[in-house]
Each structure stands twice: as C-alpha cells, then as structure tokens.
Amino acid sequence: MGIVDEDIVRVRETTDIVALISQYVALRKVGQRWSGLCPFHNEKSPSFSVDATSGLYHCFGCKASGDAITFVREMEQTDFVGAIELLAARAGYTLRYTDQYEGESRKRVARLHDELERAAEWYHERLRTSPDAAAARSYLRGRGFSVEEVTHFRIGWAPDAWDQLVRALKIGEKDAVGSGLGFVNRAGRLQDFFRARILFPIMDDRSRVIGFGGRKLPDAEGAKYQNSRDNDVYHKSRALYGLNWAKAQAVQNNEMVVCEGYTDVIGFNRAGIERAVATCGTALTEDHVKLIRRFADRLVLAYDADEAGQSAADRVYGWEKTHDIEVAVVELPDGTDPDELASTDPDALREAVAHARPFLQFRVDRVLSKANLITAEGRSKAAEQALVVVAEHPDAFVRDQYVMQVADVCRVDIDLVRQKLREMADPRRRAAAARSSTRAGSGGSDSSRSARGSRSAGAAGSYDDGDPGPTEPGLVDDPDGGGHSFGRGGRAVSGQRNEPFAGAHGPGGARNPGPSGGTRGVRARGADTRNAVELEALNLLIARPEEISPFLSSDLFTDPLIREAYDLVSASPDLATARDQASSEIASLLARLAVEPTEAAWLDVVVRLATELGRVVMADLEAQARSSSDPLSFVESMTWLKLNLDALRASKVEVEKLEDLLDWLGDRRRESDRG
Numbered sequence: 001m002g003i004v005d006e007d008i009v010r011v012r013e014t015t016d017i018v019a020l021i022s023q024y025v026a027l028r029k030v031g032q033r034w035s036g037l038c039p040f041h042n043e044k045s046p047s048f049s050v051d052a053t054s055g056l057y058h059c060f061g062c063k064a065s066g067d068a069i070t071f072v073r074e075m076e077q078t079d080f081v082g083a084i085e086l087l088a089a090r091a092g093y094t095l096r097y098t099d100q101y102e103g104e105s106r107k108r109v110a111r112l113h114d115e116l117e118r119a120a121e122w123y124h125e126r127l128r129t130s131p132d133a134a135a136a137r138s139y140l141r142g143r144g145f146s147v148e149e150v151t152h153f154r155i156g157w158a159p160d161a162w163d164q165l166v167r168a169l170k171i172g173e174k175d176a177v178g179s180g181l182g183f184v185n186r187a188g189r190l191q192d193f194f195r196a197r198i199l200f201p202i203m204d205d206r207s208r209v210i211g212f213g214g215r216k217l218p219d220a221e222g223a224k225y226q227n228s229r230d231n232d233v234y235h236k237s238r239a240l241y242g243l244n245w246a247k248a249q250a251v252q253n254n255e256m257v258v259c260e261g262y263t264d265v266i267g268f269n270r271a272g273i274e275r276a277v278a279t280c281g282t283a284l285t286e287d288h289v290k291l292i293r294r295f296a297d298r299l300v301l302a303y304d305a306d307e308a309g310q311s312a313a314d315r316v317y318g319w320e321k322t323h324d325i326e327v328a329v330v331e332l333p334d335g336t337d338p339d340e341l342a343s344t345d346p347d348a349l350r351e352a353v354a355h356a357r358p359f360l361q362f363r364v365d366r367v368l369s370k371a372n373l374i375t376a377e378g379r380s381k382a383a384e385q386a387l388v389v390v391a392e393h394p395d396a397f398v399r400d401q402y403v404m405q406v407a408d409v410c411r412v413d414i415d416l417v418r419q420k421l422r423e424m425a426d427p428r429r430r431a432a433a434a435r436s437s438t439r440a441g442s443g444g445s446d447s448s449r450s451a452r453g454s455r456s457a458g459a460a461g462s463y464d465d466g467d468p469g470p471t472e473p474g475l476v477d478d479p480d481g482g483g484h485s486f487g488r489g490g491r492a493v494s495g496q497r498n499e500p501f502a503g504a505h506g507p508g509g510a511r512n513p514g515p516s517g518g519t520r521g522v523r524a525r526g527a528d529t530r531n532a533v534e535l536e537a538l539n540l541l542i543a544r545p546e547e548i549s550p551f552l553s554s555d556l557f558t559d560p561l562i563r564e565a566y567d568l569v570s571a572s573p574d575l576a577t578a579r580d581q582a583s584s585e586i587a588s589l590l591a592r593l594a595v596e597p598t599e600a601a602w603l604d605v606v607v608r609l610a611t612e613l614g615r616v617v618m619a620d621l622e623a624q625a626r627s628s629s630d631p632l633s634f635v636e637s638m639t640w641l642k643l644n645l646d647a648l649r650a651s652k653v654e655v656e657k658l659e660d661l662l663d664w665l666g667d668r669r670r671e672s673d674r675g
C-alpha cells in the first residue's frame with residue numbers, strides 16, 4: 001500500500017466528509033444527512049446523500065458510493081495513495097511510508113513540484129524587477145496586460161542566459177531534467193530549458209506548477225512558443241493552461257471554454273469569463289475532455305472559426321457520447337482572437353460565448369452561410385452540402401432535427417431531404433435502414449437515441465424508475481418516470497431496483513407494489529417483504545446498533561447477501577472496517593444504508609422480522625409434515641409457532657416472548673440449513 005496503516009486510519013478518521021465534499025458540491029442538510037446534486041452524474045434533483053457520522057456517501061441515482069478516499073479518487077482521478085496524500089495534505093499531516101522505494105518516488109515528484117514552484121517564483125520576480133526584463137515588460141504593457149494580471153497569472157521572464165535558473169535554485173541535474181527546467185547540452189553541461197522568453201506557468205487543478213509555456217519577444221529568433229516537454233510531472237495531453245483558475249467558475253456555470261493560447265485565457269478572464277483554459281501546444285485530446293468533464297457538462301470551443309469547423313467531427317461526437325459532454329462552438333468575428341477582442345470589444349466576446357452553438361449547428365450554419373440561396377440551383381447545392389455534414393452525426397433523431405432546418409432554409413421537400421440523407425448514410429446504416437423500413441417508414445436507423453436525450457432519460461430512469469429495459473421502451477422518453485426520487489419523496493425508497501439489492505431485494509419494490517413495483521414478477525411478494533424487513537433491520541443496526549443488535553443473529557437473515565452484510569457489520573468495530581472487508585456489492589449496500597435515514601422503531605422492525613421469518617419456518621414445517629411418515633410429530637412446533645406469531649399481532653408485544661421466538665426461529669433455521 002505504501003503508507004503506514006496508522007496514518008491511513010488517521011486520515012480516514014479525521015477527514016470531515018461533509019466539508020470535503022462541500023468543496024465540490026453544494027450540500028444541504030436534510031434531517032441527519034446532507035444532500036446535493038451528484039457530482040458523478042447529470043441530474044436536476046438531488047439524489048446524492050452524505051452521512052457525516054459514518055463518513056460515507058451514496059448516490060441513489062448512479063449508485064456511486066464510498067468514503068472520503070473513494071470520493072477523492074473519483075473526483076481527482078487519482079489512486080488510493082494519491083487520495084490519502086491529498087487528504088493528508090489538506091489536513092496538514094506528514095505521512096509515513098512503508099515501502100522505501102515508493103516513498104522515494106513520491107517524494108521525488110513532490111520535490112519536482114516544489115522546484116517548479118520555486119522556479120515560477122524566480123521567473124516572476126525576474127520579470128517584475130530585473131533590468132534585463134525591461135523589453136518583456138514593455139511588450140506586455142503594449143499588449144494591454146495590467147500589473148494585476150501579471151501578478152495573478154504569475155507571468156515570468158526567463159533571462160537570456162545559459163544556466164542562471166538552475167544555479168540560482170541549486171537544482172541538480174536529475175531533478176532539473178525531471179522537472180523540465182533544465183537539460184544537458186551536447187557539451188555535457190546542465191543548462192536552463194527556457195531562455196529569453198516570457199513564461200506562463202501551467203498548473204494542475206490543484207494549483208501545483210507542472211510546467212511552462214514560453215513566448216518569445218516579437219523580434220527574437222526561434223519559434224513563437226516553446227512549451228515544457230513531457231516529463232515526470234508534465235504531460236501535455238493532459239495539461240490545460242488556466243485550469244486552476246477556471247475550475248470554480250466552470251463548476252458554477254457547468255461549462256468550460258477551451259481556447260488556443262495562454263493570452264486568450266487571460267483575455268477571457270479580462271472579460272469576466274474565468275472558466276477558460278487552453279491546450280498547451282497540442283490539439284484537444286480525449287484526456288483533456290475527461291479532465292474538463294470533471295468540472296462541467298459543456299465544453300465550448302473558442303478556436304478560430306475555420307479551425308473549429310475542421311475539428312474532426314467523429315471525434316467530437318465520440319466524446320459527446322462516451323463522456324456525456326456537450327460540445328459547442330463560439331463564433332468569433334472573422335480574423336479576431338479572444339485576446340484581442342477582450343481588449344477591443346469585451347461585450348462582443350461575452351456575447352459570442354453566450355451564443356455558442358452546438359457543434360453540428362455551427363457546422364451546418366457555416367455551410368449555409370457560404371451558400372448562394374438566391375437561385376434554385378444554389379439552394380439545392382447548399383442542401384446537399386449541409387446534408388454531408390448532418391450525415392456525420394451518429395444520432396438519427398438529431399440528424400432529423402437538422403433535416404428539417406435544411407429543408408426549410410433551402411426550400412426543399414422534407415421527404416426528399418430525408419431520402420437523400422438515407423442514401424448518404426454509411427452502408428451499415430443503410431442496411432439497418434433497409435431492415436427497419438418495413439416498420440419505420442421514414443425513421444431510418446433509429447436504434448440510437450439522441451445522445452443527450454438518452455443520457456437525461458437514462459439518468460432520470462435510473463433514479464426515478466429503474467432501467468426500463470428493452471421491453472419497456474416507452475419509459476425511456478419519460479424524464480419524470482415514476483417520480484419518487486430522493487429529496488422529493490423524503491425517504492429514498494425508489495430506484496433501488498438497479499442496485500445489487502434491486503428487484504427482489506429492494507425495500508422500495510416492496511413498499512411500492514404495483515405494476516412497476518420492484519420484482520417484475522421474478523419473485524413472490526413474500527420474499528420481497530422479507531427482504532425489505534431484513535434490509536430495514538440491517539439499516540437500523542448501522543444507524544442505532546444499541547437498540548437492535550441484542551435481537552439479531554445471522555440465522556434470522558434469509559437473503560444470503562444481507563446475511564453476509566450483517567455478519568460483517570456485526571463483527572466489525574465500525575462501518576469503515578466492515579466496508580474494507582466487503583465485496584463491492586456489499587460495500588455499496590452498506591454505503592446506501594448509511595446515508596439512508598431510518599426512522600423506524602426498533603420494536604416494529606424486530607416484530608416484522610420475526611413475523612416474516614416465522615412464515616418461512618411455518619411453510620417449511622408444513623412441507624416437512626406433508627412429506628413425513630409421522631406428520632403429527634410436527635403439530636407441536638407448528639402450534640407453538642402459530643400462537644407466537646398471533647401474539648405478535650397484539651397491540652402490546654412482550655419483549656421476552658419475542659426474544660424466545662427469535663431464538664427458536666434461529667434454531668430452526670440452523671437445523672434446516674444442516675438438514
């Protein structure tokens with residue numbers, strides 16, 4: 001594992017999970033728990049719940065669950081050790097490592113970050129005060145940079161010298177190379193990597209310096225930009241300049257703007273659009289998209305219009321689908337970039353971002369805006385060209401929306417346009433269309449639902465109504481589903497059918513029997529009720545163990561999974577320990593129960609548990625009696641059980657008798673297990 005166990009326990013025990021998660025999600029207190037919009041899936045009403053006492057969270061929508069460590073792992077895309085380190089840093093602990101080598105390599109990365117941080121400071125100071133940075137200062141002033149901006153963005157100056165940085169900071173060769181601050185020249189001498197350049201420090205989302213982008217002065221030699229090369233801490237395919245400043249507003253607006261250069265990011269900030277980042281000398285990669293997706297559902301490309309138009313469409317649609325992100329495009333006035341526009345006409349820049357259009361709309365508009373729509377020939381040609389663009393979209397419903405637009409603008413008969421589009425679609429789609437043509441006249445291949453549409457329906461479905469499955473297609477388009485999601489209905493009893501304990505096991509199904517209730521006829525209703533009550537007992541054991549634990553034993557649980565969960569919980573000092581030993585299925589169940597408030601009275605739960613189990617044992621006895629050569633030998637037990645079960649229905653239950661009954665039932669279960 002790397003970190004000594006004691007320190008892991010310490011981090012786990014002292015982390016305030018509500019404070020931690022509040023850094024990412026707005027949480028509201030609901031009863032004894034905290035609730036908010038889930039950071040792991042798209043939703044409009046809160047199904048994400050956090051329990052401060054157990055230190056666990058659970059989402060009733062996407063079923064994400066875990067503790068502070070899993071939360072950090074998911075949110076920060078880091079491994080276990082990384083998550084512990086982050087939590088420890090947050091709390092100001094120094095961790096001890098078990099494995100010397102692993103400790104060393106992590107220490108080394110920390111040291112590289114530290115050196116990059118010192119370098120950023122050194123370069124920045126240099127720009128502000130050093131005489132040899134005068135030209136750089138006047139260049140920046142000329143480009144409209146204020147002192148505040150230079151300070152905020154920590155802009156620096158790398159002097160026109162061989163090795164001033166590495167000498168000033170006393171960085172050794174290995175670390176200089178590892179951090180990208182230096183390199184060994186052909187003469188075998190350590191040299192600064194950046195020379196005579198204005199430097200823009202690139203930071204990760206935790207505001208740690210990972211590299212630099214260097215711009216030359218206008219009349220200097222060399223490439224306009226030089227960026228850190230990939231090394232131990234910097235990977236350009238994952239680096240986004242400005243992410244550290246952009247993330248707060250990106251989360252707030254649920255949108256991140258992606259532009260091309262360091263100065264564009266600063267220009268956007270000048271216009272009040274802080275949620276802008278730039279790729280560093282590379283095209284947008286899938287890793288970038290994943291990173292952005294952690295902060296926002298919408299990615300807005302603010303590239304030069306020609307370039308944006310040429311972005312590989314299939315890649316963009318692929319990202320939209322795989323990463324559940326919407327890609328839109330900002331149309332900037334021809335020949336301008338965000339940096340310029342921020343200074344000359346900030347209103348126009350803000351307008352442009354506010355009116356960013358979906359990627360496909362942007363492309364269709366570009367085709368149509370260049371077309372000659374005056375003549376009949378011009379219009380039909382425009383329709384054909386626009387359809388080429390439309391045909392690339394993987395979703396039939398989305399395509400059809402644009403078909404209507406194209407038909408309208410180009411004044412072509414819509415059925416003709418649809419037919420044309422079908423002809424253009426790829427052979428596979430064509431084949432599918434042919435197969436379904438008997439059923440769905442003009443629908444084409446409509447097996448793929450709208451990317452956004454299916455996502456929202458899927459999300460709604462998963463917490464409102466379960467996955468409708470292939471046999472209930474109607475539900476897919478019903479965003480409100482059955483409508484008892486957590487938060488609206490108070491107690492979260494719905495939507496549990498998708499979980500490990502879904503269907504036959506879910507208490508939701510049992511409490512909401514009906515046409516769509518839990519089981520879909522897979523199991524008899526009795527099993528449902530019993531599972532519900534067993535879950536309730538487990539829930540109570542987690543919430544208020546002192547009340548119910550004396551009554552419970554392993555034998556009282558008929559569901560193997562709930563029974564296993566009970567065994568773990570009752571044998572562990574706390575829930576975290578139990579979860580550590582649990583399978584993922586059970587760990588998820590425990591998290592769900594921990595955040596699910598139960599107001600049930602213990603006596604009520606115990607009585608129901610005894611009643612349900614009593615029925616099982618009674619049925620068992622009856623079956624044995626029927627097949628026995630001496631059926632009368634069962635009468636005594638059956639009579640005793642019947643009397644005791646009847647007694648449970650009385651208005652006042654005697655606890656002592658209840659205990660006797662539970663003991664007896666437990667014994668019978670053990671016997672029948674053996675038998």
Ligand code: ZN
Binds near residue numbers: 038059061063
């Ligand atoms: Zn969720």
